Amino acid sequence: MSAMTTTEDKIVQYLNEARAMELALVRTLQAHIAMTPSGGYRRILERHLRETRDHADRVGRRLSDLDAAPTVAGTVYGIGQQLAGQLLALGKAPLDVLRGASAEEKLLKNAKDECATEALEIATYDALEQLALRAGDKPTARLAADHRADEERMLRALRQQLPALTDAVVGAEVDGRPTFDAGRTGAAQTAQRTVRDTERNVSDAVQGTTRAVRRAAADTRRAAAGAVDDAAGAARAAIGSSATSATTEEREEQRQPFARYDELNADRVVGRLDALTPAQLRHVATYERAHKHRRTVLEAAERKRGGTEHGDRAPAGRR
Secondary structure, eight states: OOOOOOHHHHHHHHHHHHHHHHHHHHHHHHHHHHTOOSSHHHHHHHHHHHHHHHHHHHHHHHHHHHTOOOOHHHHHHHHHHHHHHHHHHHHHHHHHHHOSSSHHHHHHHHHHHHHHHHHHHHHHHHHHHHHHHHHTOHHHHHHHHHHHHHHHHHHHHHHHHHHHHHHHHHHHHTSSOOOOOGGGGTHHHHHHHHHHHHHHHHHHHHHHHHHHHHHHHHHHHHHHHHHHHHHHHHHHHHHHHHHHHHHHHHHHHHSOSSTTGGGSOHHHHHHTGGGOOHHHHHHHHHHHHHHTOOHHHHHHHHHHTTTOOGGGOOOSOOO
């Protein structure tokens, strides 16, 4: 049966997902900005590129602050999320340059994609905030709320651009009045740089995966070895205590509680109990159960010890 996932484990998982998403969006925004002419839409993208970089940095710092010891599976998952985001950006960069019948159509398609990405980021930070609140992790909840507010503002700004971008498509493709030349924005050159940068980042991340997994595996082995040592120590202590108790009882069963004990009748033994210590009274009870089983002696010894050892009640036997 697999180990239960803690709330803290989930917070780390969701933070890793958010960071991978932000890093992928940085690449996408760079490619989109490269093909966008000066104006309101480009200013929105440039502002959000700065925000997105800041988001990735903040999430990375929060992960460092939590200083969570990742499991092997958690490490692979987090790196896989980052790799997936980088590969997504790698695939999208050239496609964003080429798609659409006109430059205006490319911009509109980019804006619609950006709206979908912002909606996904909003949902991601909604879930992260709720999880952090459940765990009492106020810094993470505040980070999620701040980032969500930025994403919501960006989504509103993008939607406000959609009517003008759509009108530009109609003007270029229906009315024959293009508003700009995509070739003059440096889109192809920037897309090529984006692909090269992303390829390098993916290569670095792949190389880092092995090192991170090895570190996590080593940490897991050390933790498991420590747990085994602790359990073994506890077991040895318990066995030692049990053995000591058993040895003491065996000695008490074989050794007479006091001189000529076996020669005394029950009344004479009871008469001598007042002078015995609690340990000596226990010895009497143990020896008596093992040899004579005289109820009078056993009950008297129990009364003298104040009834603290309930297991000393005598079975039916000789008086």
